[in-house]
Amino acid sequence: MQGSSKRWGARKSSGFYSLAAATALSFLAACFTTPVTGRTSFNPFSIENDKTLGAQSYAEVMKTSKLADSRPEHAMVQRCVDRLVAVADDPGNFDWEVHLIDEPETVNAWCMPGGKMAVYTGILPVTEDETGLAVVMAHEIGHAVARHGTESLVQQFGLSVIVELLAGKNADMWGSVATASITLPNSRDHELEADEIGLIYMARAGYDPDQAIAFWQRMAAQSSGAPPEWLSTHPSDDTRIAALKDNLKKARSIYAGKKSWKPNP
């Protein structure tokens, strides 16, 4: 085994230089401007990577899930998602798709990298109506268009590992990267950014953004006792509600121009 001094003191191999070149290229290509907030994020993955990772994981989940797409609520889920997707800032031909999954005990919904979505029947009593569901799905779509899933992978695995992976090495790692892209808890900053994007998308789609506050309060109220799965990765506290209120002004002005579009036709 090489000691670290020898490793770093040795003449650098051509492999080192190609890795350095790949890293430099990745940095150039990796600046992504987040829709709505305008934040510049560092994400060495391509949009196609987002779509492939999401599609792989989605196929796995769908294989083992009991779909409830024939239930009457599915029409509402589909309509809500269609309206939000129509106004979302798509980073590059996302393969938007949603299924309703029959799990009354699962209070959860998500949108994977690349736009593949699921709503669990267990969250419908908390969302109550189409506008409540729009709060959840606009937030989840916010995570996907901001590409939070793949952005988090750099921190999780380290930049050099990701650069090697994207350069075609360690192909067997793609499975664990795909899993991590959907299972890593979102950071507080990502949550707040998804909230901000979600409010704007709700308003653009003609859903009353003020209902976001009411929904989060319902989620917080029902979390006494064992916290539902969705809440455990989506902390709802005073800071978050305060941030939502700060962003409501802009969302309300967008919504004011959309009121002729009834949210629940």
Ligand SMILES: [Zn+2]
């Ligand atoms: Zn979230």
